[in-house]
Amino acid sequence: MNALIVKRFYMNNWFFVRWVLGLAAFMMLLADASGAAANAWAPLAKDDLHDPKGPGITLLQEPSEGLGTLPRDKVGNMVNWVQAVSKGVISPLRVQNPSMGNLPPMQEPEIMMDKKGSMNMVLFPHKVHTMWLECSNCHPAIFETKVGASNIMMEKILNGEQCGLCHGAVAFPPTDCNRCHSVPHGSQNAKPAGKAARP
Numbered sequence: 001m002n003a004l005i006v007k008r009f010y011m012n013n014w015f016f017v018r019w020v021l022g023l024a025a026f027m028m029l030l031a032d033a034s035g036a037a038a039n040a041w042a043p044l045a046k047d048d049l050h051d052p053k054g055p056g057i058t059l060l061q062e063p064s065e066g067l068g069t070l071p072r073d074k075v076g077n078m079v080n081w082v083q084a085v086s087k088g089v090i091s092p093l094r095v096q097n098p099s100m101g102n103l104p105p106m107q108e109p110e111i112m113m114d115k116k117g118s119m120n121m122v123l124f125p126h127k128v129h130t131m132w133l134e135c136s137n138c139h140p141a142i143f144e145t146k147v148g149a150s151n152i153m154m155e156k157i158l159n160g161e162q163c164g165l166c167h168g169a170v171a172f173p174p175t176d177c178n179r180c181h182s183v184p185h186g187s188q189n190a191k192p193a194g195k196a197a198r199p
Helices: 003-012 014-038 063-067 081-086 126-130 154-158
Strands: 110-113 121-125 181-183
Touching: 110 126, 121 126
Parallel strands: none
Antiparallel strands: 110 121, 121 181
16 A cells, blocks of 8 residues: 555544554553563563573573562563662663763753643653663654654554654553653643643
8 A cells, every 4th residue: 555545544534543543552551451460571481482492591581580679560561660760779871880971961851742632741751761862862863853843643653663662662661641641731730842841
């Protein structure tokens, strides 16, 4: 299918597509929750990813051994990485050795994003992201540096683009909606897009 046909289908069937995306997100959330309830980390030999008869299986560390002491989360890989850094359980390399290289300082500004839909607004915390990443990890290849120029869309995120490059892979999944969509419309923390706000 070429892009014009896909776009035309999407525009003509907006409510259906939105319903399907919502259902997919809900099903992903249920899968995350049921997996978390059953067992946080499956043994490597039973995770359907590793070959249980392969020679490397005995050389790898079990996820529960490596991740079991970290603060727990209810979704994704079951680790709250931000809490792990905040509590000093782990230290990203830039925290261990700030003089290393020419890493830019951690960015403090929070960015409020509002698509004028029914969902709460998104409060993007730069500091949490720059504890781990250099600016060049995201800018300009994934996101423009000018607020509002990147046309961030849930469809892209759920397809592993934009925020979805990390969220759902190494960070909490995009199915945990209220983690990002955290500021209700009309609240005292609601600011115009691109302005700093306090949670």
